Amino acid sequence: MNRKDKSYPFLRTKPLLSGFLLWILCQSVSLGQRIRDCAFAPLYQQQVLKLKNAATSRQAFEDTIQAYLRQNPNRGGRTGSAIIRIPVVVHVIHNNADSLRIGGRGNSNLSVEQIESQIRVLNEDYRRKEGTNGYNNNPVGADMEIEFYLANRDPQGNATTGIIRRYRNKAIYSITDVDLEDISAISYWPSDRYLNIWVLPDISSYLGYGQFPASASVPGLSSYFQDFPHTDGVFVACQYVGTTGNIADQTYALGRTITHEVGHWLGLIHTWGDDYCGTDYCADTPPTESANNEAICKEKYSTCISGKTTRNMIENFLDYSPDACMNVFTQDQKNRVRAILELSPRRRLLVTNTNLLEETETLQLKIYSNPVQSRTLYFDATYQGLHSVAYQLTNVQGHVLFSSQASNQPSGSYFIPLNQLPAGSYLLTFSTDSEQTSRRIIIP
């Protein structure tokens, strides 16, 4: 049962209730009784209906994926074994007229801390990280080898926190493809360079939505979803973001709504294939009759195979289980995603566009022209993995002239505006969680 089933019949049959009573009831429904329902299947149907040859195109895309997997059984190719890092832009579309108030209970203008907690969960789940909720010891469980970080450059190359905040006087969005376009018109970064995550005050009926990858590389067929680049991302109601802050419902308080929707964005399908005993094209997720839309973790079984009862993989991120039940992506899901990152045009571009700097064993700074030649100091910082980073420029007296920091960052390029700083000697210091290094900078 979803929120729609719960509230709409009631509103129809009790038309004389006062507005206040309705408000109380709606609060209790939205706070306590919503069961995971994502808009992937209905939105997918809506968008498919608009496209000529869409069904054929989709089947051709599946055929292409399967052919690729047969030819690359050990997921060969460019995206085979390397860790893929994806820059994320979070568009916070909030309805708090006091835009300066950020964070706090009931505030859709979420805190940085809450957004960062979601990025942490994505990295735990997509790396099957030991010692976290994302770890599993399932024999078919996989480390997806995908990492996410808040973008440090905007589309124009300027420094950014990766968080955009926009006010709109609207408390609830009903997700249809028209609404998605409207939301994207408020704020959007190119979907072949970033994972766009739109955070909304609330969504009618659903927790979230993730758009399926385009398949324009399938020869001879009209593109599938090629026409929807502006809505190519993830949409989520704000109270299901991360693990701290404005969290309304303990059933979905571990950040798995976005883990699930990003799974769709990477091309994964629900474990029941959105049909009775349907397919998700992954052999190592057991056949499943239907969604596990329960509010508590409990075993569930299917009889999709004649004469045989199989246990549903309720731990899979692509089921509808409560957040606390989920901790598994499988090896076949990983293989499927790797194939899609090769075959889907925008995903392929995104991987190519954003995995440029080679890591170094230890923290290294590469300064572009020192003494500096322009009014901007450019440098690359390279190291192993993702780190919280901080960097600053100080003068000989030790006064901090510029400082910045960011969490969960891969090796990357940075710049510091030098403005009207006088000629002289300065110190650039860059730190990660575990290392720090400094370089003397000369302004001639």
Ligand SMILES: [Zn+2]
């Ligand atoms: Zn879903």
